[in-house]
Amino acid sequence: MSRNNIFVVGLNDLNRQRLQQLRGAEAHRIHGLIAPEEIYDTEVFPLEDMVRRAGETLSAFDEPIDAIIGYMDFPVSTMLPILCQRFGTRTTSLESLLRCEHKYWSRLVQREVIGNYIPRFTAFDPFDDDALAKIGAAGLYFPFFVKPIKSSGSRLGFRIDSPEDFQLAIGRLRNEIGLISEPFNFILEQARLPEEVRAVDGGYCMAEEIIGGWQCTVEGYVFEGEVVPYGIVDSIRYPQVLSFFRYHYPSRLPEHIQARMRDLTQTIMTHIGYDNAAFNIEFFWDEIQNRVWLLEINTRISQSHCDLFAKVDGVSHQQVTVDLALGRRPDMPHREGGFRVAGKFFYRVFFVDARVTRVPTDQELKALEQTFPGTFIELQVEPGQQLSTLPEQDSYSYALAYIWMGADSDEALENNYAQLAERLTFEFTDIIG
Template identity: 70%
Template sequence: MKKNIFVIGLNAFNLEKLKRLRGAEDMEFHGVIEPAAVYDTEEFDIPAMLSEAEAQLSAFDGSIDAIVGYMDFPVSTMLPILCGKFGVRTTSLESLLKCEHKFWSRTVQQEVIPEHIPAFTAFDPFDDKALSRIGEAGLSFPFFVKPIKSSGSRLGFRIDNPEDFDHAIERLRAEIGSIQEPFNFVLDQADLPKEIRQVHGGYCMAEQVIGGRQCTVEGYVHDGEVVPYGIVDSIRYPQVLSFFYYMYPSRLPANVQDKMGELTKRIMSHVGFDNSAFNIEFFWDEVQDRIWLLEVNTRISQSHCDLFEKVDGISHQQVTVDLGLGQRPDMPSREGDYKVGAEFFYRVFFTDATVSRVPPPEEIEAAAAKVPGTFIRSQVHEGMRLSELPEQDSYSYAIAYIWMGASKQSTLLWNYERVLKNIHFEFTDIEE
């Protein structure tokens, strides 16, 4: 009998990768909740989505062997609720929230790795005295602000002066409600300490500015054993906060990678996270030789799937599926066709604009064919405003993703420029 794997928000791109996993011939993959409901919107009706998923799963005539996902909020937070109701494996909702609730996460990190986290405080964006309260907590300019729960750098701002703070507060007050309501629903399902329950989904975090060479440690916990298995470098555009590309494997020094692995094991064991995949974003401040923990995510990075497939031979969705089935992950290493893999973010740095031209499929296919192994996915369509794109940072818009493999980093960059010259987007009504 084939194992039935239910995937929240399953789309065609990821289904093809899942079908190439080890043991996939003995698995049947089923989508739960339409991809558009979790990809193409920033409005999440979690109770309705849970009801839809429960109805589909209850009506299924067969075994439910695993319920998994590879996306951030709201998918990650729905999984413990669904898995608990249908008796399949994942981590507890409380251990997941110790990672995803940014204030709770910093609080538990402070208990075991205080020298590797920045100064932080929570604040209410609707409090007119918020800036002075942040100062009373010991933070001074510059600092970052972000919602207690966000994804994709959404509503995150660097604050260098009071004017920056006023701008951030205006945006946060206008938009944080779309995060607050669904996240509060999830918080209501969990057993929370009183001091954490008071910091609800409408709150924000202020944190000391940290920086350096950024990377992501991908890992999992199986029956209490924390296993980091790969590090991906996150490289930004010069002088801005937006990501340019992710590259695997990391080029950080081996001793730095080893130290990040130790910190990963310490924090994930401390929060009680188990039988699930995760990733942790770190900075290495090369000048001070200091490692900072940026944040913990309670799922694999979907952006890294193709990178692992190119370098290691299969997507690290292998980890998610194996854990969902209660098995130790069977993840290969360096069995792929390339020495390095990357995902590039083709961005425009407008305040807003209307998309007047998107390269047609034949143009995209011809551009990708310039470099074997390249895959291009446009994120926009003609006539849309860039501000309609979900999950964007506060400084740019990613209009296309480009995945590539090569023998070394310099070749990746050279090939990216070759491909980019052959795809053409156009815009009107540009707001600089």
């Protein structure tokens, strides 16, 4: 039996294991493309060189290339349209992807069809000493949120409550924005952009009206022009801060709110022209005002949600990515998993910095996973590590471990995590609180 050759940018052991558990996996040969440490363990992305080396690897492959996929945000997501176009595999166009990932362009396009569901916004140059005054002239006043035109995760995102907050954020942005702006500008050079978008390159930032409420993510895909939302995952934060506490599936939002989010998803993704690829959209529901807000669009499945779908629906939603890349309508089951609910928990410390001196041992982790069946724990730190060296962290805390758990009820899930968290032992020195 001939097998499909599927190349995965940044393939690591965890994702290889997940891919081997998909429906039809016996018909796939999985190949890595770009070492995972170049994607996961760094904040420096020589994107032009990465695209060149990936192209050389693919060109040297002497069998058919059936699919090129990835599960990461920047830089992986932006590489895929370039590589897929070059080697004749399926994904959405670079321009439609950028209508989602270039935050300013995305807001402009959203405003054309769902303007009542997005916050007020403006772009600004963080190196412009008059930036704050220009933000005010655009109708945005304290408090507001700032973030780069292109970012990854929650990195370099700040709530601004005062001029002092803005100056502190500007200092960080000026020092660090180049890590993403330079490689993102390489991607922009490959695309056909409207002039108003081309003028706002990767070195710019966004200021947006503060929105909030019950946060969730609609996971979906587009197949031959048909937009299909297939699951909604709640994103629950720690009290009073922006840091995530857990992702929870299925969503506990009222059904009529979920239906409105699915409708908005179909409207905007059709308007963008996104096709033959997976995506997810983050929304807020402001329960007091009964108002839905669109936060942002991501051009990939969420890796954090893979195990949640496997636990509840029976297979990781990587199924969607693989099937679409092979030109097939996704064969995604529904509620065929071993648990009624599932969560990914973020075990965090709220330090400015510290040095890790102890992490849970393999034996301790294995005992916890056996105590709570279906649990998987992935440490994010090791002894001797300085917390400030961790990549992809928000501005308020550090995630020491990710814990995926399943249960038969919401209450059981929360209670099981509370018991597990009490038994996770980390130790630190040189703590800066």
